[in-house]
Amino acid sequence: MLGERxxxxxNAVSxxxxxxxxxxAMVERMTSQLDGRLNGTAPMGRGRGMGFHRGPGPAVANKR
Structure with a gap:
């Protein structure tokens, strides 16, 4: 996962x-963040999660 980055x-250094x-510093941060995500120790972000959402809105509903 980290190889390409x-x-x-x-390349940016060269x-x-x-x-x-x-x-x-960037590589260290990426490595620690990836470790946290893979091991379940990373804090939950502000993502949408699996709760109720407003949906795509009336514009999409009218196209159906």
Whole structure:
């Protein structure tokens, strides 16, 4: 999962768009976030979840 993103970050460093320090911080953060998501320790975000929602709205309903 991280491989492609790490390659992109390495390319950004080699092109001078990021410093190595910035790249290291980004990789560390991505790794810890992924670990948290995979192990169930990441906090729940502000996602919609599985509750009741308003739906697509009347414009979509009128097209049916």
């Amino acid at each position: 790490q390659r992109s970050i390495r 092109e001078g768009r990021l410093t190595q320090e910035q790249a290291d």
